[in-house]
Amino acid sequence: MTIWDVTVDLAVVGTGVAGLTAALRAAELGLRVVAVTKTTVEDGNTRCAQGGIAVVWPGPPPGDSVDAHVADTLVAGAGLCDETAVRTILAAGPAAVSELKMHGAVFDGGWADVHRTREGGHRAYRVIHAGGDATGAEIERTLAGAARSRQLMLLEGQSVSEVLRDDTGRVAGLALLDELGAGVLGARAVLLATGGLGQLYAASTNADVATGDGLALALRAGALTADLEFVQFHPTALYLGTGSRGRQPLVTEAIRGEGAVLLDIDGAPVMTGVHPLGGLAPRDVVAGAITRRMAATGTDHVLLDATHLGSAELRRRFPTVHAACASVGVDPGCEPIPVAPAAHYQCGGVVTDTSGRTTVPGLYAAGEVARTGLHGANRLASNSLLEGLVMGRRAAEAVAADFTVSRCPGPPLPSHEPRPVADRDALQQSMSAHAGIGRDSAGLAAASAVAGATTRRRIRTPHDAEDAGLTLAAAAVLAAAAARTESRGCHLRTDHPRSAERWRRSIAVVLDDDGTPVLAEPVLIGGVA
Ligand SMILES: Cc1cc2nc3c(=O)[nH]c(=O)nc-3n(C[C@H](O)[C@H](O)[C@H](O)COP(=O)(O)OP(=O)(O)OC[C@H]3O[C@@H](n4cnc5c(N)ncnc54)[C@H](O)[C@@H]3O)c2cc1C
Known part of the structure; x- marks a missing residue:
């Protein structure tokens, strides 16, 4: 096992819009930061984004406002958005996009007269784009270029298999895997920016790396997650x-x-x-x-x-x-x-406050893996790149604000416990058949049986780690989907076709002592419980 003889202030897991924005900001703030990615820096969903960034950009045409953007987001979120989070994230949009432009991003129409289009659920022309329909590629190019030119430490080809914690429960580092073996990296704080879980399904728009790893890492570290049943198609x-x-x-x-x-x-x-x-x-x-x-x-x-x-x-x-x-x-x-x-998109995820703090000391989350309360039961189109920009920056600032030099233990060793792993192909097929658009209790039970038909396997390769992560993510999504006996947002139940007022609340999921996802009490309404 390789034990890196360095303890960083912040290890960012993921090099999409959220991870790179956070890493750049953390470096600006003087933190010693490393950004880790499973394959290459440009491998995530960010580079796939087409439509654009939803933002109330100053200038013509007149008539749009942050209030209007908030209103559209709340309608799309079908009663489950946290309005405080919505307002603060959307209001920070113009500054976050300006920052991206400062790093060199070029949007269609230029600086003053940027072109805006509309997407589903938006009542105004407010979606800015680059390269026609290549917005994500421009963002990834810009941020990766900025990271390389500032000589940020980028660890490619390293899959994070565990968030390591010290005996007080505080984050102390990461367990890493590559094709050659295992490693350990000490870190005083960890930011999960691992993107989504589209590969949980047989057919997805998502990049191959979108296997729900961050959700599984956070659950195993003891973090609270919520709104997992809302997978947007x-x-x-x-x-x-x-x-x-x-x-x-x-x-x-x-x-x-x-x-x-x-x-x-x-x-x-x-x-x-x-x-x-x-x-x-x-x-x-x-x-x-x-x-x-x-x-x-x-x-x-x-x-x-x-x-x-x-x-x-x-x-x-x-x-x-x-x-x-x-x-x-x-x-x-x-x-x-x-x-x-x-x-297409994981609306829920690891519960954070509006600075990216999770319920685990030293663990932060930003981007698609996080549940800030912005999306509620259904993400408004093109709000996610904006969220990644805003929350990546804020999470880095929160790490800096929380930074303490008082204790610097070496990271504990990874557990090496075998993990339950289901058959990936069968899992994807059953999630598509039973946990897509139009779910019912019998189908969800059938999918849960597939997710529960596991063998315990030692995690030796990045592929093993993905399989274990997919298995846990599926079980967590299915637990929440089975519990929500109504239809709301992107959770459509054929056996409960209407929304029910008693369900106008989030469902939280944690792991029990056996490592099984269970619903958490009290049920969340917004923010960290
Ligand atoms: C086809 C498509 C089009 C889209 N269009 C739009 C759009 O127009 N507008 C919009 O706002 N949103 C859009 N989205 C959504 C948006 O692109 C994503 O939500 C956003 O880019 C996610 O960014 P992120 O930084 O959270 O994660 P990602 O960009 O997905 O990056 C995840 C990173 O985490 C790393 N990672 C994951 N697990 C591990 C691990 N175990 N160890 C190490 N590294 C790990 C990956 O290697 C990767 O670097 C689109 C998504 C898709 C798929």
Whole structure:
């Protein structure tokens, strides 16, 4: 085992928008920081983001406000947002985007006249973008470039398998795995910025590294998690054929913002009469309507007609989508794009306050892995990049504010306890079959049985660690989904199709002494319990 002979002030796990923003800010504040990533710096969901960043940017056109952005976010969140968190995070948006521009990010339309588009659930044109539909790539390029030019310590190809704590329960370091073996890194604070869990499902828009590791790491470290049942499905992933598995290319919602229309396989509009915002309704509404229409027409996809934009404009404004369509022989300027919903975003996660502090001393979380209360039961489109920018910065500032030099123990050794591991393929298939859009108690029980059919395995490789993380994340999501006997936001239960006032509260999950996810009392309403 390699024991690094250095104890850093802050180990950031993850090099997406949240992790790199935090690492850069921590270094500015004089902390000794290292950022760790499973494969390469650019490997997460950040680089995949297409639509843009939702932010109330000063300047024309007039008429938008932080209050309006807050209102749209609360509507999308279906009664479960923490309004204080929503307001403080969204109000910090313009400063966070300015900071990103200072690092060199270039948005379409330039500095003063930045171009804005609309996405589902937004009543104003407030989504700024870069490279047409390559916003995430521009953010990742900018932040990774800034990190490298400032010579931040970047540890690539290291998978974190455990957050190590001292005998007082305080975070003391990380256990690492690579293909050659195990290692230990001492750290006075750890920030989880590990992204989402889309790979829990058979078909997802997410990067391969999105295997829910951060959720599992936090649960095992004793942290409180919440809102895990709210897994958002993007309504329009490019349909690649029956039973297509793994990562599916996204067809950004911004295309609907530019007038594209959803049609069923017979050419009838999907969203007419469903919601006042039509095709730009919040994602849960659109994904639910598509799922119902697919069932009614006996198909596994619908169509997105963007032909009014023409091939040249589509290639210019949406180059990523155009290229993905071309790769499967579709010319979106001449024919409708076949699309279907796919697992996309983890709305809940590790409970933090609005500075990124979790319930475990020395453990912080930011970005998609965290549950700040911003998203509630359903994330408003393009609020997540903004959250990563704002909360990454704040978490670094919280680490600096909490910093104490009084105690600097070496990290304890990892536990090496075997962990329960389910079959990854069976798990993904059963999560898609039973824990996607339209769940019921029998299906959730069937998926829980698959997640519970485990063997105990020693964790020797990064792949083993992912499998164990996926198994635990599935069990935690399923526990929360089974408990919520209503439909709300992106949690749609066919056996409980309506929302119930008594469920207008978050469900928290922790691990019991046997390592099983259980519901925590008291049930959270917002912030840290
Ligand atoms: C196709 C797609 C399009 C999207 N479009 C938009 C959009 O237009 N607007 C918007 O706001 N949001 C969008 N999102 C969501 C948004 O991109 C993500 O929520 C956000 O980028 C997450 O950033 P993050 O920093 O939390 O994590 P990520 O960028 O996913 O980074 C996670 C990092 O954690 C590392 N990691 C994970 N586990 C471990 C481990 N065990 N050990 C070491 N490292 C680990 C990974 O290697 C990676 O570096 C989109 C998402 C997808 C998938």
